[in-house]
Amino acid sequence: MELPKGKKRLVLVGNPNVGKSIFFNELTGRYVDVSNFPGTTVEIHTAPYGDYILMDTPGVYGVSSFNEEERVARDVILHADIVINIVDALHLERDLFLTQQLIDMGIATVVALNMMDEAIRSGKTIDVAKLSKHLGVPVIPTVAVKKQGFQELKANIAKASLGYADPRIQSELDKLIATGMGRGDALLILEGDEEVAFCHGQQAFPLREEIYLRRRQRVNEIIADVVQAKQIIKKWNKLLGQWAVRPVTGVPILFAILMAMYWFIGVFVAQTVVGLTEETIMLGIYSEFITALIFRFFSPEGFLGLLLAGEFGLLTMAPVYLFGLLLPLVVGFYLALSLLEDSGYLPRLATLVDRMLTGLGLNGRAIIPIILGFGCVTMATITTRVLGSKRERIIATALLGVTIPCSAQIGVIAGLIAPLGFSYLVIYVLIIFTIFIFLGTVLNKLLPGESTHLLIDLPPLRLPQVKNVFTKTYLKSLAFIKEAAPLFFLAAVAITVLAYTGALTGLQNWLVPLTEGWLRLPRETTTAFVMGIMRRDFGAAGLYHLTLTPQQTLVGLVTITLFVPCIACIMVMMKERGWKDGVAIWGGSFVIAFLVGGIIARLLG
Amino acid sequence: MTTLDKVRRGAKVEICRIADGHVRAQAIRFGLCEGSVVTCGEKLPAGPVVIYTGWQELALGRSIARNITVKEAS
Ligand SMILES: Nc1nc2c(ncn2[C@@H]2O[C@H](COP(=O)(O)OP(=O)(O)OP(=O)(O)O)[C@@H](O)[C@H]2O)c(=O)[nH]1
Ligand SMILES: [Mg+2]
Numbered sequence: 001m002e003l004p005k006g007k008k009r010l011v012l013v014g015n016p017n018v019g020k021s022i023f024f025n026e027l028t029g030r031y032v033d034v035s036n037f038p039g040t041t042v043e044i045h046t047a048p049y050g051d052y053i054l055m056d057t058p059g060v061y062g063v064s065s066f067n068e069e070e071r072v073a074r075d076v077i078l079h080a081d082i083v084i085n086i087v088d089a090l091h092l093e094r095d096l097f098l099t100q101q102l103i104d105m106g107i108a109t110v111v112a113l114n115m116m117d118e119a120i121r122s123g124k125t126i127d128v129a130k131l132s133k134h135l136g137v138p139v140i141p142t143v144a145v146k147k148q149g150f151q152e153l154k155a156n157i158a159k160a161s162l163g164y165a166d167p168r169i170q171s172e173l174d175k176l177i178a179t180g181m182g183r184g185d186a187l188l189i190l191e192g193d194e195e196v197a198f199c200h201g202q203q204a205f206p207l208r209e210e211i212y213l214r215r216r217q218r219v220n221e222i223i224a225d226v227v228q229a230k231q232i233i234k235k236w237n238k239l240l241g242q243w244a245v246r247p248v249t250g251v252p253i254l255f256a257i258l259m260a261m262y263w264f265i266g267v268f269v270a271q272t273v274v275g276l277t278e279e280t281i282m283l284g285i286y287s288e289f290i291t292a293l294i295f296r297f298f299s300p301e302g303f304l305g306l307l308l309a310g311e312f313g314l315l316t317m318a319p320v321y322l323f324g325l326l327l328p329l330v331v332g333f334y335l336a337l338s339l340l341e342d343s344g345y346l347p348r349l350a351t352l353v354d355r356m357l358t359g360l361g362l363n364g365r366a367i368i369p370i371i372l373g374f375g376c377v378t379m380a381t382i383t384t385r386v387l388g389s390k391r392e393r394i395i396a397t398a399l400l401g402v403t404i405p406c407s408a409q410i411g412v413i414a415g416l417i418a419p420l421g422f423s424y425l426v427i428y429v430l431i432i433f434t435i436f437i438f439l440g441t442v443l444n445k446l447l448p449g450e451s452t453h454l455l456i457d458l459p460p461l462r463l464p465q466v467k468n469v470f471t472k473t474y475l476k477s478l479a480f481i482k483e484a485a486p487l488f489f490l491a492a493v494a495i496t497v498l499a500y501t502g503a504l505t506g507l508q509n510w511l512v513p514l515t516e517g518w519l520r521l522p523r524e525t526t527t528a529f530v531m532g533i534m535r536r537d538f539g540a541a542g543l544y545h546l547t548l549t550p551q552q553t554l555v556g557l558v559t560i561t562l563f564v565p566c567i568a569c570i571m572v573m574m575k576e577r578g579w580k581d582g583v584a585i586w587g588g589s590f591v592i593a594f595l596v597g598g599i600i601a602r603l604l605g
Numbered sequence: 606m607t608t609l610d611k612v613r614r615g616a617k618v619e620i621c622r623i624a625d626g627h628v629r630a631q632a633i634r635f636g637l638c639e640g641s642v643v644t645c646g647e648k649l650p651a652g653p654v655v656i657y658t659g660w661q662e663l664a665l666g667r668s669i670a671r672n673i674t675v676k677e678a679s
Contacts, residue, residue: 061631061634061635062634064630066627066630066631090660090661091660091661092660093636093658093659093660093661094634094635094636094660094661097633097634097636098634208630209626209629209630209633212630212633212634213633213638216633216636216638229660241662242646242647245647245649245653245655245664246647246649247649247650347664350664351647351649351652351653351655351664352649352652354649354652354653354664354666355649355650355651355652355653355667358666363666364653364664364666453628453665453666453667453668453669454653454664454665454666454669455628455631455632455635455663455664455665455666455669456663456664457635457661457662457663457664458655458661458662458663458664
């Protein structure tokens with residue numbers, strides 16, 4: 001990576017979910033995602049901080065090449081000038097393994113001992129001075145969420161030091177270093193990292209286990225000397241954490257959460273709030289005004305008049321859908337999702353559903369991208385990187401692209417289904433769920449190779465941080481508007497042109513066998529599909545103002561849910577999985593959507 | 606001697622052997638190695654086993670648990 005002159009690389013390194021991203025936000029004033037589940041950050045974020053370029057990395061339990069996050073983090077760590085190692089005081093035994101590895105790599109390190117509040121609350125006392133003496137690097141206690149310890153940490157960055165490395169591998173290390181590589185690279189080669197060895201034209205050493213065990217032992221000795229733990233008393237969060245994974249209580253808890261979200265988004269936001277924003281404000285006040293204004297200057301039949309204020313007008317349909325309908329739904333959704341993310345519930349959900357997902361060639365961890373997909377499929381596709389193997393990433397991406405409706409779409413769907421009654425909701429969910437299972441099972445059978453198994457740590461449940469929840473909701477909603485608005489206006493222009501030139505009617509007539517014949521929907525739904533190619537939520541929104549019977553609504557919604565992912569999303573899929581897989585998913589979703597839609601229409605009719 | 610997936614809930618066991626090398630390396634980082642004593646917290650039917658290592662909770666997929674040999678901790 002390019003580096004401005006005179007700047008040094010300052011890298012935040014730590015286990016997953018220890019607060020690295022909070023430090024990044026705090027030091028640079030830029031926001032990157034903060035959540036209570038391991039694997040929130042999947043790529044490197046950089047921003048200037050004083051004389052340094054600060055880098056936020058994905059959380060790793062150690063430096064090597066076990067998976068994609070580790071590879072990404074490893075390359076940055078190998079080039080670091082100074083590392084700020086964020087350590088979770090509550091999980092010191094686990095986290096110091098990485099600290100000692102960084103020291104063994106010969107990187108100047110300063111340790112931020114974070115989550116001190118939680119450690120104290122759980123009855124743990126840590127002798128910070130002694131810890132620093134054992135490691136040979138500065139150790140600064142911090143509570144990132146309360147901004148405690150930042151000043152002291154900043155003052156100590158320049159004092160980062162090399163610490164006490166494992167002396168027993170020194171001679172082997174020296175031999176490798178003599179060939180012209182850095183100490184970090186040399187250590188990884190000793191630890192059997194084949195990729196690093198390959199880069200240097202060396203053979204990896206079979207010493208991983210020996211070195212790891214010795215490191216583990218040293219860490220345990222340090223812990224024994226600096227930590228005093230009182231018996232942890234069972235508290236509400238521990239009990240709740242147990243209930244969340246135990247099926248008899250976990251399944252009802254999951255349903256309660258889903259019902260609460262349905263009520264909040266599908267009923268409260270989609271009906272009450274949207275009733276106000278769309279009907280009253282955008283249609284009642286704004287549209288009336290703007291149409292009257294535009295038609296004073298342009299004829300309502302002319303192209304410009306239609307383009308600006310017609311049925312699909314740039315100043316009428318586009319802002320009404322975008323701000324009146326979709327924005328409130330997206331905000332509502334991200335609010336709910338941020339609460340879930342911040343609470344620490346998601347890793348427990350991963351445990352609860354692990355068994356089910358193994359049948360689809362995934363393990364429980366895949367539930368995190370899937371849940372995030374309900375927010376934005378595009379973002380979720382990026383987080384599929386946390387999955388352990390290529391086949392898992394392909395399966396998860398396909399499931400996301402085909403079966404998971406994103407927040408804006410769910411909002412519209414909930415708004416359309418809620419008036420039809422609960423039974424329609426159940427049928428809709430069952431249909432989509434069946435396709436989800438079916439697609440996963442088939443891909444699992446077809447794709448070669450082995451999937452990895454679940455091995456995750458379950459962070460303590462926390463009360464969500466109000467400020468973080470709101471910041472997150474705000475930034476995600478803003479990102480939604482930025483991404484959606486241009487496409488939406490483009491869609492409005494495209495459809496106005498199609499309508500004005502008569503191509504839309506032509507297309508509608510041409511597709512009659514598909515819409516009226518196969519799906520048994522009015523031919524006007526073609527418009528919704530054309531919009532759906534740009535973004536699926538516009539497609540769903542396009543159904544909003546058609547007069548449909550309840551059965552037709554259901555068919556329309558199922559089809560539009562399974563329909564192609566939005567343009568932005570398919571571009572990310574191609575970037576992440578390669579264009580072949582991207583095209584296959586795109587084409588496959590066309591086929592599945594219409595096939596299933598038609599079958600449902602027949603079953604209902 | 607038995608395997609971790611067969612241990613009953615609440616039992617305290619010592620880890621004797623982790624069969625898979627890749628899992629073993631990952632487990633050492635989490636603080637689990639041969640000789641560690643853990644408590645079995647939850648067992649989901651045919652699903653993951655949740656264990657406490659004294660300071661953290663880990664969820665292990667059934668196939669991983671099946672490959673970990675344990676014995677009753679004294
Ligand atoms: N109680 C407490 N919570 C904290 C503290 N620091 C961070 N957290 C919480 O820990 C969680 C993880 O924070 P992040 O900044 O996302 O952690 P990260 O290290 O970037 O995580 P990944 O990107 O997943 O590796 C969030 O829920 C934070 O609110 C702290 O000092 N005290
Ligand atoms: Mg992060």
